[in-house]
Amino acid sequence: MTDAAVPGAPEGAAPALQLRRALGLASATATSAGLAFAAMDYLAVVSVAAYAAGDSAWLAILVAGFLALLVAGVFSELNGLYPSAAGIRLYMTRAMGPKSALSVTFTYMTTIVLVIAADAFIIGAAVQHGLHEPAVLAYVWIVLLVGVAMAANLLGVRLAGRVQDLVTYTVLGSTVALSLVAIFHVPGPFRTPFAVFEHGPHGAIEAVAFGVFLYAAFEWVTTTAEEVRSPSVTTRALFIAPGILFVVTALVSFAMSHAVAFHRLHGSAYPQLLLGKATLGTLGELWMLATTVLTAVNTFNGGFLTASRFIYAAAREDTLPRSFARLNLRAVPWLAVVVLGTTSMAVAAAVFATHQWLLLVAVGSTLEALIYAFACWSVLVLRRREPRSRPFRLRAGKPLAIAGVVVFAALGLASGFSDPRHPSKLSALPMAVVVVMAVLSTCYVLMAVPRLRAKARARAAAARPRRRPQRPDTVAPGAPTPDPAASDPASPG
């Protein structure tokens, strides 16, 4: 899986321009790792540990890391074909047709709402615990956190790229540092660090399935394809980020299972605070609380921006009601931000009330594995339909993509029928949630979108005639001339 140089510019790429501001490798890698590493990952580490015996979760995370490298190769090839923020829509449309692509994209975008909601819940619960407040105050923290993120977005507050990079590397560095202190400072032997199969093949498959979730969303760095210095920056970031994520999550899993009794981790919504407390007492707890709060900066900033801009674009192309494209005076799609924020608050509050936080991890794992299977499928189809040159071509792409479809579909099914709260049991609940989301999305695409588009066409036809003057050589005798009022800048738009 290496960059295969292809002479000549790829057809899918815009002419190379040297922009005044462009993302370099460090920023692209930080973006990739930062998108993947959220507060939810601490819970996902516990889910992996639930299926891997003793301290062996790192092995499942390693296997998942190799699968993430396959994903990196797949997305590098797709990103090379369609280097655009809208890339996912473009290659899925070409591979599966517009309706299926839209349906998958809508389902995919709901994962952002889940991640924002999960992080709001985890951070709210962690702050409430860290400050020794009554449980009910977690709701207040959830509303406050999402409210602040929503307000900052509505006011057009943007984190400078370097600040965002700094936050990402601080969160990752801080987690690694505390994990190393835990591993070397907390006394006691390591328990079966190589026994990932001790709970049988089922346990190992589930552990890898949840391990994949630890890398989830690293591929979203492809949405910055238009901002990077060159396409190879995205490719390199895609291959480096899983390595960083492996080191961080493997260390934290090792530290958690070494320093804290598993039954305590498993029942907790803030296992990272328990790790901090077991390692350095109150100082460690506050350390991990600060780190957890810091993860919100990336999740809320990146999540709100990505999702609200997606909603804006969908509304502009009439696949969502036009009102979602309304902009405030800071050029922010305010209705999209408000709906996103309130939905996230509601989901976070529901999770807190029902204590179903591990269900969110299982749903996220299932969705992500299935998306990776779709991406592998897209590579297979597009190699046949669009044989043109690409700046990156996955070596042994066909067999690897076929293997990817099979493996990720299997992992999606494994996490979709899992119950991380009771690892020895199976549950169809995660898959049921995913199926309901997919069915709702498909029904919407099949029933509501055609109506929205018909309404948009009628609106455009009724609004005004075409403004562009016809060329003299194409004007038919007796044809009406363009409406001069339409060109009048004073006339209403």
Next chain:
Amino acid sequence: MATWGELEEALADYTVQCNANERLRKMQRDWSRRLHFSCVDSDVTFTMVVDHGEIVEVSEGHDGVPDIGVSASSEVFCDMFWGDLNPVSKYLAGEIKVQGSQEDVMRLDAISAIIWPDT
């Protein structure tokens, strides 16, 4: 294929529409960018300079270091600057390609969304 003359006419109208729109000027008051446009079906290129939301210069050829690069066919550009097509639809279909931050891409579309809300 549209000529530079046709594009120039479209750009002149676009400039008037943008600069005359108070709401748009207010919204883009903190947006100053240099844009390079390239027609993929001809050699025509042009530069647009936006200063605090006001289009202050449109000239043939590429001038200076850009913040944003946009490429499309000359016909698409012409229709876009006349407000006869929805840039987002063309962007999502891969017919308009942009280099620049996601925020700038959205700001660019916001111009069309504000001055021609019906497209």
